[in-house]
Amino acid sequence: MDHKPIKQQGAYYLDDFIPGQKFISGEKRVTQEEVITFAKEFDPQSFHVDPEAAKKSVFGGIVASGWHTASMSMRLILDTCPIAEGRIGLGGDITWPAPTKPGDIIHVEVEVMEVRPSTSKPDRGIVTLRSTTKNHRGETVQILTARTLMMKRPEPI
Amino acid sequence: MDHKPIKQQGAYYLDDFIPGQKFISGEKRVTQEEVITFAKEFDPQSFHVDPEAAKKSVFGGIVASGWHTASMSMRLILDTCPIAEGRIGLGGDITWPAPTKPGDIIHVEVEVMEVRPSTSKPDRGIVTLRSTTKNHRGETVQILTARTLMMKRPEPI
Numbered sequence: 001m002d003h004k005p006i007k008q009q010g011a012y013y014l015d016d017f018i019p020g021q022k023f024i025s026g027e028k029r030v031t032q033e034e035v036i037t038f039a040k041e042f043d044p045q046s047f048h049v050d051p052e053a054a055k056k057s058v059f060g061g062i063v064a065s066g067w068h069t070a071s072m073s074m075r076l077i078l079d080t081c082p083i084a085e086g087r088i089g090l091g092g093d094i095t096w097p098a099p100t101k102p103g104d105i106i107h108v109e110v111e112v113m114e115v116r117p118s119t120s121k122p123d124r125g126i127v128t129l130r131s132t133t134k135n136h137r138g139e140t141v142q143i144l145t146a147r148t149l150m151m152k153r154p155e156p157i
Numbered sequence: 158m159d160h161k162p163i164k165q166q167g168a169y170y171l172d173d174f175i176p177g178q179k180f181i182s183g184e185k186r187v188t189q190e191e192v193i194t195f196a197k198e199f200d201p202q203s204f205h206v207d208p209e210a211a212k213k214s215v216f217g218g219i220v221a222s223g224w225h226t227a228s229m230s231m232r233l234i235l236d237t238c239p240i241a242e243g244r245i246g247l248g249g250d251i252t253w254p255a256p257t258k259p260g261d262i263i264h265v266e267v268e269v270m271e272v273r274p275s276t277s278k279p280d281r282g283i284v285t286l287r288s289t290t291k292n293h294r295g296e297t298v299q300i301l302t303a304r305t306l307m308m309k310r311p312e313p314i
Contacts, residue, residue, distance in 0.1 A: 038228075041228075041232070042228035042229065042231055042232045043228070043231050043232065043235065044232075044235065045235065045240075045243045045244070046243065047243055057242070057243065058242075058243075058245070065228075065231070066246040067224065067227050067228045067231055068228075070224050070227065071195075071198075071199035071200070071222075071224045071225075071228065072199065074199055074200050074222070074224055075198070075199045075200065075201075078200065078201065078202065083202075085214070085215075086202045086203065086204055086214065086215075087202070088215070089223040089253060090252065090253065091250070091251055091252030091253060092250070092251060092252075093248070093249070093250050093251075094248050094249060094250075094251060095247065095248030095249075096246060096247065096248060
């Protein structure tokens with residue numbers, strides 16, 4: 001498996017993506033404080049915000065909201081693979097096979113699934129990326145297959 | 158369309174959900190400060206964090222990260238429909254047909270699509286909910302069809 005980014009420098013255009021390419025993000029250590037802060041605002045269920053109550057939950061301890069895992073994964077992907085003029089998420093399929101826990105060190109492995117230039121707008125297209133977020137024990141905590149709108153590299157004038 | 162929650166008081170169990178039920182969340186006004194704060198941490202693309210640069214983007218102005226819309230929608234749903242012992246997101250399908258913009262007032266309309274008691278674990282099951290987030294102009298900014306694990310109401314002893 002090729003763990004190198006497709007390009008080392010600068011931001012990517014649609015043209016830089018080829019189905020089958022893979023790259024790997026940097027790592028992020030997830031703290032309990034971050035988990036609780038995020039969840040208090042967006043997902044204040046006891047197993048996300050209350051360490052004592054979480055012990056009695058199905059998780060046996062505090063875990064991150066799935067939306068927090070998704071948001072942290074987004075940042076890891078962006079830092080590794082910035083897209084010129086931005087990547088615009090159109091939608092996708094997301095699963096959380098296991099929870100993210102405080103102390104986990106996560107990273108994202110991204111595979112290019114499909115590259116589809118627009119037939120109506122020649123300056124752009126849709127890239128489908130499968131992003132698998134894993135923790136330091138090798139467990140998969142999220143799989144996101146997302147359709148993202150990207151621009152093509154401008155033609156030289 | 159029945160805009161009332163299924164129950165007015167207390168938290169819900171799997172048993173409270175019937176396919177076809179609909180309810181509507183409260184509203185949330187989205188501020189530019191919130192949009193930028195979230196995006197600086199999780200999705201620092203220029204059209205999410207830089208009002209000036211965003212004017213030149215395809216959006217013509219600053220817009221919320223899709224993950225921010227997802228997180229705000231989660232909070233709106235939870236506040237309307239808290240689940241006893243928690244709702245555990247297993248995964249789902251998400252689309253963002255339009256962006257959320259600063260100043261938008263959003264709410265979520267939830268429909269129960271499927272209720273499937275577990276065959277192996279009689280105390281729980283999976284409820285599929287379709288949650289449509291709309292802004293005050295009636296535009297749909299997110300559709301999330303999610304599978305959530307919930308507990309059944311405990312049997313009286």
